[in-house]
Amino acid sequence: MSEEVLEVVGLRKKYGQLEAVQGIDFRVRSGEVFALIGPNGAGKTTTLRVVATILRASAGVVHIAGIDVAREPDRAREIISYLPEEAGAYKNMSGEKYLRFVADLFYSEAKTRDAALARGREIAGLDERLDDKSGSYSKGMTRKLLLARTLMTEPKLAILDEPTSGLDVLNALEVRDIVKQYAAAGAAVLLSSHNMLEIEYLSDRVALIHEGRIVEAGTPAELKEKHGAVTLEDVFREVAS
Amino acid sequence: MRRFMVLLRKELRELMTPQMLVPFAIAILMFALLGSIISGEEKKAQGRQDIGLVDMDGSATSLALPDALDQAGFHVVDLGEIDTASVTEELRKRDLAIGLYVPVGFEQQLESGELADVQTYAVVRSFSLTALSQTDTLKGVLSAVGGSVSDQVIADAIPGSDPETLKRPLAFTEHVAVGSLEAAVPLDAVYGLIQQQTLFIPVILFIVIIFAAQMIATTIASEKENKTLETLLASPIGRGSLIMAKMVAAGLVALASAAAYMAGLSYYFQGLTGGEMFDSGGVDVSTALGLRLAATDWILLGVALFLAILIALAMAVILGAFADSVKAVQSLLTPLIILTLIPYFLSMLIDIESASPLLRAIVFAIPFSNAFTAAPNLFLGNQTRVLLGAGYQLLWLIALVYVAARIFSSDRILTMKLDFRRKKRARVA
Incomplete structure (x- = not known):
């Protein structure tokens, strides 16, 4: 039986006069991949950042496994992991040292730390290149390292902003498989993407954000049926227009 | 504490790069080499x-x-x-x-x-x-x-x-009075002694402040530039620990560099002065005039210097938060450098105590002034002044750390920035 991991109720976020998110609600359960789709500036990344405890909500509540992120952000950070769209690694640090740094941050016991590190190495799949400084990595290698950093700690909620952004086809396929397997193992995944094929392949449920509001939500099949569309792209085009 | 130490190790590793260490080692070697050359030339000149x-x-x-x-x-x-x-x-x-x-x-x-x-x-x-x-x-x-x-x-x-x-x-018999003590010693010898005891303090303090400030502001800016800040902010580390780890790492590297610079400068000045800065005519000036720092004086001096370094680090954290790239750091640190330069030069060039009330007010309002004037003040027996100055520094530090923590705990760390290029373009348009 899956449990509710993320609950977002009435979320609003203002930047000065601009209200980027105008009261949105959604829930994500364990083992589920929930995707936010929408045009640029719709409020996807802002929503993800609020859930990731980086930004404070102007109104509304966000609970992760029952923890209010506004009141107890430090506790929430113990059980989440966030992969921003434009993320990087420390250029003077090797991939191995970077993963070790993350493992050291999360775990005090050597056994669990080593197990996390082993998971990280496996997800990154960089073999001997892990010993090279991350400054020498290609974009695809860096992205896989960061995905490994995100999932190696087995968070209850993985927050992935454009996880395959800038990757070539093969690397993107590999990353999608990793995310799918991770959710299948029982974790909750909240992601945003512009790639509708990726969304269809990965997501159990989708919410379409437009101008800071959720205008449609459901499974990809439900949405396609409702709008009489062949692909999610057609749904997106119709709703956005 | 464990997470703080993990973060501190990471910060130290990020700071101690070959790009940072090589120019630093070259600068120290240059000082030592110059000192050696000058010393050799001086010896030659002192020969027959x-x-x-x-x-x-x-x-x-x-x-x-x-x-x-x-x-x-x-x-x-x-x-x-x-x-x-x-x-x-x-x-x-x-x-x-x-x-x-x-x-x-x-x-x-x-x-x-x-x-x-x-x-x-x-x-x-x-x-x-x-x-x-x-x-x-x-x-x-x-x-x-x-x-x-x-x-x-x-x-x-x-x-x-x-x-x-x-x-x-x-x-002629010269009599000099310092504070409540008077002794028959040459005036030159008194100035020479004080200069010898306090010569390095402002130089080293200036180097440490600028070096530490640049390091910490650069690490914050590079976290933004390299897009590592967001993942770090979403990691299970308290914002206070995050700032403290950066401050301690920059402070440690700056202190280590100060010690090395001090050794290099000391060798350089020894070469320049032949190790002798004054002729006291065989009189122990420091004993005769009580020009010795007691243990409590050393503690006060240390506190004033340490607070100045911490203030610089806290200021640099705030200024670094405005930078969206490492290149922008240099411009953003200009106010801090000016605030350091004013007491640095004025304390060496003039007697601040006898300056105009306006100038004195400006100098004493700067939180670094107490550190630059602490040593001579302690030699003159003005312990109360140094203590009050340290209290004033502490107030500055609390206020700055509060502001820095607020910035790191809020959205501002991600949203605020000063982009000089964009403003310039806007003006041109």
């Missing part, structure tokens, strides 16, 4: 100097000059009997820097009570600092020749008299 002498008079008085010069520590090279037009050429040929020409009629002029003619020649080969010792050599030659001749003139005029007493009939 060769002086060219042309004696055209050949009188008893002129023939006594080589002995007088020898006693004064010079080695006389006889250039033979040549005319004045050839002296410089002869000096060049023999690689001599100073020459003395005693013309015909020298003794006769003395006997008739006239001023006796003596010409000196100096060949300048460079304008370097060590070459300046040539002027001291010339002064030494003139003093030796003048002293010898005047002694002989006085002895001839007043037989049985002591020429030294006649030349310097007054015996």
Whole structure:
């Protein structure tokens, strides 16, 4: 039986006069991949950042496994992991040292730390290149390292902003498989993407954000049926227009 | 604490890069090398100097000059009997820097009570600092020749008299008061002692403040530039630990660099001054005037310096949060550098206590001033002033750390930035 991991109720976020998110609600359960789709500036990344405890909500509540992120952000950070769209690694640090740094941050016991590190190495799949400084990595290698950093700690909620952004086809396929397997193992995944094929392949449920509001939500099949569309792209085009 | 240590190790690793260590090591080696070269040159200059002498008079008085010069520590090279037009050429040929020409009629002029003619020649080969010792050599030659001749003139005029007493009939005893103590010591020696004790403090403090501020602001800016800040902010680390780890790492590296710079500078200045900065005439000036720092003074001095470094780090955290790239850091740190430069130069150049009320108010409002003036104030027995200054520094530090923590705990760390390029473009448009 899956449990509710993320609950977002009435979320609003203002930047000065601009209200980027105008009261949105959604829930994500364990083992589920929930995707936010929408045009640029719709409020996807802002929503993800609020859930990731980086930004404070102007109104509304966000609970992760029952923890209010506004009141107890430090506790929430113990059980989440966030992969921003434009993320990087420390250029003077090797991939191995970077993963070790993350493992050291999360775990005090050597056994669990080593197990996390082993998971990280496996997800990154960089073999001997892990010993090279991350400054020498290609974009695809860096992205896989960061995905490994995100999932190696087995968070209850993985927050992935454009996880395959800038990757070539093969690397993107590999990353999608990793995310799918991770959710299948029982974790909750909240992601945003512009790639509708990726969304269809990965997501159990989708919410379409437009101008800071959720205008449609459901499974990809439900949405396609409702709008009489062949692909999610057609749904997106119709709703956005 | 464990997570703080993990973060601290990461920060230290990020700071101790070859790009940072190599120029730093080169700078220290340069100081040491310069000190060694200057020290060698000084020793050479302090050795027995060769002086060219042309004696055209050949009188008893002129023939006594080589002995007088020898006693004064010079080695006389006889250039033979040549005319004045050839002296410089002869000096060049023999690689001599100073020459003395005693013309015909020298003794006769003395006997008739006239001023006796003596010409000196100096060949300048460079304008370097060590070459300046040539002027001291010339002064030494003139003093030796003048002293010898005047002694002989006085002895001839007043037989049985002591020429030294006649030349310097007054015996001065200098008295200096510092605070409540007074002692019969040379004034030069007091200033020399204080300068020797406090010379390095402002230099090192300035280096540490600027270096530490640049490091911490750069690490924050590079977290933004390299897009590592967001993942770090979403990691299970308290914002306070995040700031403290950055501050401690920058502070440790800055202190290590200060120690190394201090060693290099110390060697450099030793070379420059030959290790002696004053002549106290055999008197222990520090004991006579109580110019020694007690243990509590050292603690106060340490507190003032440490608070100044922490204030600089906290300011740099705030300024670094505005930077969206490492390049922007330099411009953003300008206010901090100016705030450091004002007390740094003013404390060295003027007596801030006797400055105008407005200038004093400006200087004392700067939170770094207490650190720059603490050492001389403690030597003068103004412990209360240093203590009050430390209290003022503490207030600054609390306020700055509060602001820095607020920035890191809020959206501002991601959203606020000063982009000079964009503003410039906007103005152009």
